[in-house]
Amino acid sequence: MRRHYFLDEYCIIAAERGKRPTDFKHGGTLDRSDPKTCPFCPGNEELTPQAVAVYTEDGIHADGEERVKNWWARSFLNLYPAMTPSPKPPTKEWVADFARGFHEVIVESPDHESDPSKFGPLDLERLVSVYKDRYIHYISQEGVEYVSIFKNWGRVAGASLSHTHTQLVALPLVPPVLIREMEAITSAPRCPYCSLVEREATSDRLIFENEGFVLIAPFCSMVPYETWIIPKKHASDLEGLDSGDLAQVLGEVLRRLDRLLSGPPYNYTIRQLPDRRYHLNIRIQPAISTMAGFEKNTGIFINTVPPERAASELREV
Ligand SMILES: [Zn+2]
Numbered sequence: 208m209r210r211h212y213f214l215d216e217y218c219i220i221a222a223e224r225g226k227r228p229t230d231f232k233h234g235g236t237l238d239r240s241d242p243k244t245c246p247f248c249p250g251n252e253e254l255t256p257q258a259v260a261v262y263t264e265d266g267i268h269a270d271g272e273e274r275v276k277n278w279w280a281r282s283f284l285n286l287y288p289a290m291t292p293s294p295k296p297p298t299k300e301w302v303a304d305f306a307r308g309f310h311e312v313i314v315e316s317p318d319h320e321s322d323p324s325k326f327g328p329l330d331l332e333r334l335v336s337v338y339k340d341r342y343i344h345y346i347s348q349e350g351v352e353y354v355s356i357f358k359n360w361g362r363v364a365g366a367s368l369s370h371t372h373t374q375l376v377a378l379p380l381v382p383p384v385l386i387r388e389m390e391a392i393t394s395a396p397r398c399p400y401c402s403l404v405e406r407e408a409t410s411d412r413l414i415f416e417n418e419g420f421v422l423i424a425p426f427c428s429m430v431p432y433e434t435w436i437i438p439k440k441h442a443s444d445l446e447g448l449d450s451g452d453l454a455q456v457l458g459e460v461l462r463r464l465d466r467l468l469s470g471p472p473y474n475y476t477i478r479q480l481p482d483r484r485y486h487l488n489i490r491i492q493p494a495i496s497t498m499a500g501f502e503k504n505t506g507i508f509i510n511t512v513p514p515e516r517a518a519s520e521l522r523e524v
């Protein structure tokens with residue numbers, strides 16, 4: 208058993224010997240709904256709020272009364288938002304602040320059956336460019352301090368609809384986890400992520416790299432087969448990053464996880480700040496283990512797959 212930490216995160220690596228990737232039983236992601244009633248499918252655009260950005264071959268539009276057709280991605284405010292632009296006043300004294308913000312759903316493909324692990328280079332590049340576009344749109348707005356972009360794939364990972372989509376929540380505050388990370392970063396002699404990229408380039412936790420990015424199994428992996436995408440050159444957010452290189456490495460990790468773990472549910476989350484001291488990173492966590500009492504009590508994760516083994520299996524798959 209080893210204790211690992213990075214910045215303010217802790218995990219315990221307790222390898223269960225002999226456990227194979229196929230031993231991680233998960234329900235898969237194949238609870239496909241009917242495209243006829245799917246609000247994310249072409250033809251059903253009226254079932255969603257008007258899209259604020261519709262990406263088409265001839266540019267980006269916004270829905271009017273008439274919905275824009277022939278799109279390859281569209282983004283609209285969530286019907287059941289966690290945050291709203293004009294919240295009702297709090298009604299109980301425990302509510303300390305308004306949940307003011309924006310909550311968008313990005314449908315990144317018109318194809319009901321499409322699976323991000325099967326996306327081609329063009330789909331991936333479009334996906335990354337939409338993230339970048341929506342991020343820049345919100346982060347420049349008055350009152351927005353953080354833009355959370357995340358994907359839940361599969362019901363157990365939190366996706367309530369099977370049609371591939373990403374969510375974006377623009378917050379009026381920097382989340383505590385990022386504040387703690389920034390404290391650790393500013394008190395370090397140099398950027399911990401830059402050091403990490405340098406160190407992991409030659410380590411047995413490296414899975415894949417291209418010109419712009421490394422893909423690693425982090426030393427402090429909270430869940431089995433967790434991976435991080437980190438830009439090699441210091442960059443704080445999506446704005447200054449090369450979409451092509453990022454699209455390639457994202458495609459690599461999704462394909463490798465799909466093959467190794469037979470189509471696992473997963474979450475990926477983009478951590479970024481409009482603060483030059485921060486170093487963007489994308490964390491991909493298969494949803495194949497349970498967050499139970501110990502994790503909830505301590506915030507420390509027990510992971511049964513050492514990152515070196517995860518990396519080696521993901522390299523070879
Ligand atoms: Zn659909």
Ligand SMILES: [Zn+2]
Nearest residue numbers: 398401441486
């Ligand atoms: Zn850095």
